[in-house]
Amino acid sequence: SACTIITLDTVDSTNDEAMRHVSQGAKTPLVVISREQTKGRGRLGRDWLSEPNGNLYITFALRPNVPPDRLATITPWIGVNLCDLFASYYRITPQIKWPNDLLINGRKAGGILTEARIDADRIRDLVIGCGLNLARPARGWTGELAGRAIALGEVTPTPIDINHFAAAVIGRVLSAAQTFQADEHGKKLAQLWERYDALHHREVTLLHGRTEITGHGAGIDSGGALLLKRGNGQHQRFHAGEVTIA
Ligand code: BTN
Structure with a gap:
């Protein structure tokens, strides 16, 4: 199925850019990727360091046909799907820490920020932003990131081509969007979650x-x-x- 992909050198936030497009009626799925973000955002109003060092800053705008009470399952669902993708591509065991942290060796390798506009009890505009660390920042992990963050490129022996990586992520997230609609009772979510849950029994x-x-x-x-x-x-x-x- 068709999908619009917008690639940018710089943007405030790929989530904001995607939201601007869909709120003006753009067709979905729509994907926004930027080499850097000047106002990258994380959960709880935090900043998301978004240097142009080869990390992936990507947002998906979708219009899923599901009730708003399923909103809180979208981030976990995308999270486990990304874990599954990384596990099959690279010889690593990624984990997800509720609700949206992607971990490798207990350190944060990525995060997901889902934002939505609800209209008359249905999800109108939905954006799912993923920040995925592929490379260390030029000056290394400093400040509160020291000892807490990690990049996929630090743990895989094979260099990661960002274009291949982005294509794989897009493919997986778009297919996950389809299976999400069908997983009405969260059965598949619970199964995958158990496999990748960083908090399991801890x-x-x-x-x-x-x-x-x-x-x-x-x-x-x-x-x-x-x-x-x-x-x-x-x-x-x-x-x-x-x-x-x-
Ligand atoms: C978190 O762990 O708190 C979520 C981080 C989400 C960061 C991504 S990067 C692409 C998209 N644009 C943003 O401004 N944030 C998300």
Whole structure:
């Protein structure tokens, strides 16, 4: 099926650029890729370092025919699909840390930022932005990224061609968008999630507002919420928060 791909040298944020296109009625799927971003954004209003050093900054605009209550499952679904792609392409075991961190060797190799406009109880415009580290920044990982970030290129012996990589990512995400519609009850999501879940059976702390909650990772529910097994043996679900592994 047809897909529009826009490639740019520079942009504020590929998510914002994609949203501008779709909110003006552009056909989907639409893909925006930029060599660098001047205002790359991450989750929780954070900046996303977006130097022109060969990393992939890519956003997909889609119009899935699903109710808004499935929105929170999109990021996890794309995440596990990207893990699956990396695992089959490179001899690595990537993991996903709820809800949107892609990890390699416990370090962050990428992230996903999904943004949507809801209209009369349906998803109108949807953008899914992926920032994927392929190379180390010119000055190495500094500041809060030191010891916490990693690039795919640091762990694969074969050099990664960004064009091949981008094509593989586009192919996988577009096919994942199709299977997403069919996975109404989150069965496939739960299966893949279990395979790549960085929190599986691990003791974790969830920072939820100002409250710290501890428990053991027990996967996600069909709505994309994090499940924690608490001290009393009960499972509890969380829709938001920041997880750290003990
Ligand atoms: C996160 O881990 O907090 C999510 C990071 C998402 C970064 C990507 S890069 C392409 C797209 N454009 C943005 O401004 N953000 C996403």
